[in-house]
Amino acid sequence: MRTTLKSWPLLAAAVLCVGMGSPASADGDVKCNAGPQEKWQKISKLKKQVWLEEWKLLKMQVQGDCYEVYAHTKQGQSVEAFFHPVTLEKLVVFRRGQEIFRAKGFKG
Amino acid sequence: MHWPRAVLWLLLAFPAMLMVERYLSGEALALELYHPTGEWSLRLMIAALLPGPLIDTFGSNRLLRGWLSIRRNLGVAAFLYALLHLVFYVLDMRLISAMVEEMAIPAIWTGWLAFAALLVPAAISTDRAMRSLGSRWKRLQRLVYPAFILAIGHWLLIGWDWLPALVHLAPLFAVWLLRLIAVRRSNPVKEQTRPCAPH
Structure with missing residues (x-):
């Protein structure tokens, strides 16, 4: 028991250290600065953006002031993408907690 | 199986039945069931890990003894929720190649490792395994500690949501x-001498 109890904090530290190497932004924290909701485009319009990416759409939803899309890429990768609700620009894409795309100049 | 145990398992299986029903009826996607299955697995691990230190701290009473007596069931249920989590993962990913390809991502391999660590205690959860493994049984059951930590790591790395994990x-x-404090209080002399390594 002693070995296990002594080694698990080490393991915890190792897991967290590995994690620290990845970008540490929570998906729920993405801010799109989209302004008032009346000016947003319909979320269904995102379907075209997703089609242009050649992704398979799984789910669309409003997350904070962003549109969030869950999809599979052509290669079968699972992605979570955030789009601007007014311009429908692709702002940031995560793959299993790792940021794999960020629009130029986007800091949200 | 005694009927109280059957009732316990019915209770433990109820959330899983709801989740499977939501998936089959098309109300929820497989990816939407990652979170509830993972959370139930973690919470059941916690429920299995709590009674031991509580008894060490407060002494035994009826409630804690009862809790301890269902601990193995809670642990096996934690494994089964992890298995369901994995089933929804396979249903979401569909392609083995896609699953293999993302295995190098920290958020994913921590999950696989947590599952592997939990597989061992679950596999030896029977009375027969307990008898035949003797003292090794308890040692192997402690794999639930790394499984728990890896599962927390997996959760953190997937969503970077610190608060619920903490x-x-x-x-x-x-x-x-509490247990550490209780042990030090009841055994001050022994505790003081313990850290001294042979000179």
């Missing part, structure tokens, strides 16, 4: 701290 760590840290 909330799940809190009760275990609290009881471990």
